[in-house]
Amino acid sequence: MVDFYDDKPHDECGVFGYFCKDTNEHLAAYAYSALFALQHRGQESCGICVSNDGVMTVRKELGLVSEVFSQRDIEELGAGNMAVGHVRYSTTGASKAMNAQPIIVHHKKGSMAIAHNGNLTNANELRDEFESDGGIFHTTSDTEVIAYAITRARLTVGAIEDAVEAAMKKIKGAYSIVVMSPRKMIAARDPYGLRPLCMGRHGDDIVFASESCALGAVGASFVRDIEPGEIIVVTPKGVSSINTFTGGKKRMCVFEYVYIARPDSVIDGESVHIARKRAGVYLARAHPVAADVVIGSPDSGLDAALGYSEESGIPYGVGITKNRYVARTFIQPTQEMRRRSITLKLSALKATIDGKRVVLVDDSIVRGNTMRQVVSMLRLAGAAEIHLRISSPPFRYPCYFGIDVDTCDNLIANQMTTAEIAEYLGADSIGYLGIEDVRRIARVENSDFCVGCFSGEYPCEPPIDSGKRKFERKLSERGTERER
Ligand code: SF4
Missing domain, CATH: 3.40.50.2020 (Rossmann fold)
Known part of the structure; x- marks a missing residue:
């Protein structure tokens, strides 16, 4: 089935994260409400992962939030102390259930769930590098490349935030991510802040979302936007910020204001x-x-x-x-x-x-x-x-x-x-x-917005030639599919 009257650009995704100190039986319902509010950012697939003291339960599938989750699904996701949610429209990686997010990785030091909005420009090169090193990928999405970069770094550093920082020095392009480890929640924005990401508070709980409209959906109030190149770490002891010194002047996508974001959202003030x-x-x-x-x-x-x-x-x-x-x-x-x-x-x-x-x-x-x-x-x-x-x-x-x-x-x-x-x-x-x-x-x-699709001048390097050709071919194939 193809949407023949759809001649608008699409955003890739929307992300959501919720951290509470104590076990909360409403976590999945919060994530569900937030994903509803973010549905305009991606309608191909969606998912929620709830962590209960490090035990992660996930449900993700192709379809709209209202199609994927039943009342029973929300109940079965159960209580927990953290949740991440995601709505997806694919620009890298096909529209298949395997590419739905959050992506869960089980590794030597525990488990990790990640939700990503944006698009890496060096995903092909990094994937080739990791595969040459024995890495095995289960999806075709660039989010798994980020997950792999974080996991690999996590094996040699003491904390998940250090692994995220190490990965940020390797990956290039646009990413607003929410990562959940057994005890911490991390939110990070790429060095240009190309995609939005904000933080809110709901009582003592901390909430992250692509847009402020999703904070409102769970009753949270807006605290601030995540800065370019910043990592926010949330633990039961509180919230801290790491400046990775990769960030500079904000170059957020101006098209977020023109079309992508919901009119009731406030982005970067x-x-x-x-x-x-x-x-x-x-x-x-x-x-x-x-x-x-x-x-x-x-x-x-x-x-x-x-x-x-x-x-x-x-x-x-x-x-x-x-x-x-x-x-x-x-x-x-x-x-x-x-x-x-x-x-x-x-x-x-x-x-x-x-x-x-x-x-x-x-x-x-x-x-x-x-x-x-x-x-x-x-x-x-x-x-x-x-x-x-x-x-x-x-x-x-x-x-x-x-x-x-x-x-x-x-x-x-x-x-x-x-x-x-x-x-x-x-x-x-x-x-x-x-x-x-x-x-x-x-x-x-x-701030000096990204206007690359209008001017041809991008805030950071587009994919190198081979990657760029692959990327354009993928987009072109998708266009043909849509118009067939
Ligand atoms: S303004 Fe930049 S990020 Fe936004 S759609 Fe155009 S090229 Fe992409």
């Missing part, structure tokens, strides 16, 4: 909702147009549409509604059904659109197949003019850090000029947010 509205304001200044109504593409175009409307003075309207009950994927047996699939998910409100000059705000265009159908749908609803305003710059380059932005060949902005794109999509005009403007949608201190 900035509200995602406010950042999106600001994108709409900048868009209105850069690409004004005479129009009657501003509408947003649900859901992630709505905040930017509000910003565009407020700045331009053009009234905001609800122009597209989304059917919330269409399953994530469904069987579409005929070509005709596939072609019309977008109309099952979205429908145009004639009352808002008929006879009007419409500004349609969306967060991004990747291949353009969905947007083309949306524009045609608005025309059928009577739009007199359609002006597309996109709250990110054109995608021209691949992402190597955990978002499945496709190979250059599949990116419409890499293949056509802006005028050609407007013509192809059937729009009267199109305006993208500029690279300098997207850099300032979120006001984060000591």
Whole structure:
């Protein structure tokens, strides 16, 4: 089954960790609630591992959180003093149950569970190195490479945090990880802070999550974000921080603010909702147009549409509604059904659109197949003019850090000029947010966001050539699978 109307980039994963001093019978339920809140970060598989004094019980499977876990599963995971959870969308490693996380490793000094968000850029080289040394891998994901690097280091150092620090000096790319050993919980963020990771408190308990919306889901309050290159260690004695001195200026993925994160999350001190509205304001200044109504593409175009409307003075309207009950994927047996699939998910409100000059705000265009159908749908609803305003710059380059932005060949902005794109999509005009403007949608201190897929300049080295080709081939194969 393939999601034919899905033409948006996906994040790789969401992670969650919960540490309590005493045994807590609600741990699995907390993790379940948090994964629900993080579901937008990965819909292919999910998992929860509960540790009860070092005895780890895991359930992980392909599917949504609501599909994978029954009430009985939550009860069977049982009480414990730590839990890690994960939702996954694969950008490295196939979408198979074996690649679901958390990954559990049993080694000479105990057991370890790890959940990872991001994408390593030297996973192929490290895997080759470990395999040449006799290492055996059970999955095709780069998370197992991190697990292996930590485990190998753990055999020669005294503490799990020292092993994580040693592994961080070996692995490259994007990673926000939560690691659970028999007695400690560790959270760490890569030297650029490419993916978000925050810490919260729930009474005396410590909570980690990819986004603050998951803290709210378990009743925890936000404490702070993990800094680039930082390791946080939680033990029954308290919380401590290790500066690995690998970190520098934050280069978090700006696309987290544009599209990936939930609007009610606050990342690195900035509200995602406010950042999106600001994108709409900048868009209105850069690409004004005479129009009657501003509408947003649900859901992630709505905040930017509000910003565009407020700045331009053009009234905001609800122009597209989304059917919330269409399953994530469904069987579409005929070509005709596939072609019309977008109309099952979205429908145009004639009352808002008929006879009007419409500004349609969306967060991004990747291949353009969905947007083309949306524009045609608005025309059928009577739009007199359609002006597309996109709250990110054109995608021209691949992402190597955990978002499945496709190979250059599949990116419409890499293949056509802006005028050609407007013509192809059937729009009267199109305006993208500029690279300098997207850099300032979120006001984060000591930060200069990653904008690599827009500019071609990455905060750290992309995979070396052979790895890069393998990576691009993998993405391309995935694209073919999705569109078949
Ligand atoms: S390349 Fe693009 S999608 Fe990837 S981390 Fe950078 S800004 Fe985000």
